Amino acid sequence: MISTVALLTLVPAVLAIPSNIKRTGPDGASVLSTIVAGTTTYYSRGCYDELKSGQHALQHEITSTLTSISATTCVVGCQLAGYSIAGVMNGNQCFCDNAMSPDAPELDAEQCDSACSGNSLEVCGGVWHYDIYYTSSTGDIPAPTPVTQVTTSGQNWVNLGCYVDQVSCRSLPDWMFAADNMTPELCAATCKDEGYAVAGIEWGRECYCGNTIYNPTLAPLSECNQACSGDSTKACGDQDRILFYTVDGKQPNTASNSCGPSSSSSTASSSISTSISSSISSSYSSSSSTTMQPTTTRPTTASSSATKPCTTSSTTPKPTTTRPCTTSTTPKPTTTKPCTTSTRPTSTPTPPKPQPTCGRPNKHDGYIHQGCYNENPWWRSINQYSFSSNSMTPSMCSDKCFSKGFKYAALEKGTDCYCGNNCPTSQAPSSHCNKPCKGDSQWIGGGNSGKITVYKSVILGYPRWAWPWGWN
Structure with missing residues (x-):
């Protein structure tokens, strides 16, 4: 979003004029009361803790776009990028946003005492603590808010409220x-296209679809306040908290299953009918509004852990689906070339079944098997799109990746598909990828977490001369 990075070298003299000092730390570095960026004044709003579990209170990091890191350069960079909130952290990181998670507690000012790497006279937060600057000196800092309804393809999908969800017992297990770039609009549109009546959005970037909600348990709306990865001003559930949407707010089908409470389907239906009515009446102040007002104030605490936020996500979905299997019955030969090579792929005449050529054998979506690779679950190389299904096959995964325009398709745990344009560089022994695909056990779908079976698109990933014979 920043097209004039070079201008930041002029920041101290031209673009930003620090005014009075708000506080001086033990090493002589100062927190600035105000920083003027262009024609906009940003005000120091205090020291705030970073979120845990790999989430961020501010969603947009611009550290790599700045020539140096200080409170001044960060504020100017955020202003140029169109953001109203700037946060400096760890002495060398800059984040921006137009909304800040209400789950980030305000700390004692002394918890933010790290000198900036680009200007030792300025304070740039603390260890995993933000110094926050905002364009208003008073009032609440904006927080993500749930959207009451979204419109897609002429249909209004209405928010039914915040509900409890569990990794081991999904309330919408059919498709995810x-x-x-997740937003409520994207989730609702995808569920509609997949033929489902209920859309659920969770953990900022996960979308779940289904026709029946299992074991509905209402939660406070304030617990669904994680910023959407595609629009941080909107809320998209949270960890183990899901926001449900249905067309025109129609009451969905409900049921109990073996992993949930031992209640009858009729009891569950009655429960969600009552809870939805209660949720809507208590949460929506006006039916014409587009977002709900936050129901809680920002928490405060006197101290916070100084350790790096854990990046472990507890939401590893394993939903089921009844979508048809598209695995080819006549797979093309496999190749043993690593996926990072640009040379002509070589093939063997009779490949073993756990290593098929993925996709239909035609020029549209063929993917060639590359082997088993190591993948860091928290910093994935193939990470631009993902979904899970208990009907997973190599063809289902590759078809979806090809439709999204990605070179690589990767399977993990027999149920999870990942798409992207970057390939891992660490190849693993083939024996480490030993999980049969849930949708067709004759094919291998990676291994345990961190072991993936990788395929590369013939059309998208190789030059034309390297395509298999007959693909033109």
């Missing part, structure tokens, strides 16, 4: 995907 995750994306870094």
Whole structure:
């Protein structure tokens, strides 16, 4: 979003004029009361803790776009990028946003005492603590808010409220995907296209679809306040908290299953009918509004852990689906070339079944098997799109990746599909990828977490001369 990075070298003299000092730390570095960026004044709003579990209170990091890191350069960079909130952290990181998670507690000012790497006279937060600057000196800092309804393809999908969800017992187990541009609109549109009546959005970037909600348990709306990865001003559930949407707010089908409470389907239906009515009446102040007002104030605490936030996500979905299997019955030969090579792929005449050529054998979506690779579950190489299904096959995964325009398709745990344009560089022994695909056990779908079976698109990933014979 920043097209004039070079201007930041002029920041101290031209773009930003620090005014009075708010506080001086033990090493002589100062917290600035105000920083003027262009024609906009940003005010120091205090020291705040970072979120845990790999989440961020501010969603947009611009550290790599700045020539140096200080409170001044960060504020100017955020202003140029169109953001009203700037946060400096760890002495060398800059984040921006137009909304800040209400789950980030305000700390004692002394918890933010790290000198900036680009200007030792300025304070740039603390260890995993933000110094926050905002364009208003008073009032609440904006927080993500749930959207009351979204419109897609002429249909209004109405928010039914915040509900409890569990990794081991999904309330919408039929279909899911995750994306870094997630919004309620994207989730509702995808569920509609997949033929489902209920959309659920969770953990900021995960979308779940289904026709029946299992074991509905209402939660406070304030617990569904994680920023959407595609629009941080909107809330998209939270960890183990899901926001449900249905067309025109129609009451969904409900049921109990073996992993949930031992209640009858009729009892569950009655429960969600009552809870939805209660949720809507208590949460929506006006039916014409587009977002709900936050129901809680920002928490405060006197101290906070100084350790790096854990990046472990507890939401590894394993939903089921009844989508048809698209695995080819006549797979093309496999190749043993690593996926990072640009040379012509070689093939063997009779490949073993756990290593098929993925996709239909035609020029549209063929993917060639590359082997088993190591993948860091928290910093994935193939990470631009993902979904899970208990009907997973190599063809289901590759078809979806090809439709999204990605070179690589990767399977993990027999149920999870990942798409992207970067390939892991660490190849693993083939024996480490030993999980049969849930949708067709004759094919291998990676291994345990961190072991993936990788395929590369013939059309998207190789030059034309390297395509198999007959693909033109």
